[in-house]
Amino acid sequence: MITALHRSVSGYAVADGRTKWSVDLPADICATPNSTTSDGKIVIGVKSRTSDRADCSVLQMVDLNTGKAGWKTTIKKSGTGDMLSDIGLTISGNTVIAGRTSNFNAYQVSDGKELFGTPAESCKIFAFAGGPKLIAAANCSTDDVKNPQHQVLELDRVSGKAKMTYQPPRGWKVEKVYSVDPLIVRLGLGDMSKKQHAIAAISKSGKLLSQMIPSKDDVLVASCGNTFALFDTRLEGCSGVVADANTFYMATKPKGEYGSAPTNKVIVFDLGTGEPKWTANAPQSAEWSARYGWKTANCCFTRKHGMTCRGPFSHFRQPAAPPAYCSSIPRERTGSRTASTRSTSDTKAAARSS
Secondary structure (H helix, E strand, O other), rough: OOEEEOOEEEOOOOOOOOOEEEEEEEOEEEOOOOOOOOOOEEEEEEEOOOOOOOOOOEEEEEEEOOEEEEEEEEEOOOOOOOOOOOEEEEEEEOOOEEEOOOEEEEEOOOOEEEEEOOOOOOOOEEEEOOOOOOOEEEEEEEOOOOEEEEEEEEEOOOOOOEEEEEEEOOOOOEEEEEEEOEEEEEEEEOOOOOOOEEEEEEEEOEEEEEEEOOOOOOOOOOOOOOHHHHHHHOOOOEOOOOOOOEEEEEEEOOOOOOOOOOOOEEEEOOOOOOOEEEEEEEOOOOEEEOOOOOOOOOOEEEEEEEEOOOOOOOOOOOOOOOHEEEEHHEEEEEEOOOOOOOOOOOOOOOOOOO
């Protein structure tokens, strides 16, 4: 297990919790990516000095297998308007992106070599999502700032050139990336008082493949944590969603009758059509997490193993103790946020989500 807190990065043994190694840093950690490289390397952001007004401009690579600090570099400002007080870090393959409003720099994780930077184009990239593919969101120059034109791009991880571009209908903003492969994004239209959302699956060629449309009584939710950033937009980091090659799984907003504990369910969508394939209800007083399954004191459920219960649930299989895979499922109730939505003629339908 790895922690990055205050001015150190530390590794702990899973078996007994003992500290295996620790890397001390000269100033506070100010940015971390959501993932590492396949060989266990990570790049973190460190404050340039210890004062309150220090920039988040120093990048430090750490090998999480050995606990050794690797290369370190300072991000170069691109003019006086390049704000480095808050950055976002994204890793995809051997590439790490240090992004902020209208500017970014890409480096090789292995040796710190700078690969590419912000191109001089009319469509400005403002956020990234990493993992198996490098996905970016861009805002294109228009004659009406209240009616924006956004784009979703897949970038080459070495050159930064666009390999695929999807352009949603005018006015729809790219808000979140739920999956990079397959590519599934959340789009938003309108202001906070009358916000509409749509969840779209995008093909490898940049075409709209489908939209996830639940029944009228279900509201799709994802927990995206604290995504506030002063000079950066967070596309990734949402839980409660998971996808495979042909299917998308997402939890619903909990609901229940008066006097009873609220419950929710997972809706399973066909990525080819956007239609629900099947649903799985959580038992009373438990909530689904699409990533982990759900667990109560007596039951646990995963897509791989199905339902396993003990105790009073006599109509299910009753092992003497919960199987080992149950221990990996969080017992806590899954956090959620919601936003009411309405349909729109600009797209096939606006899926209710947050």
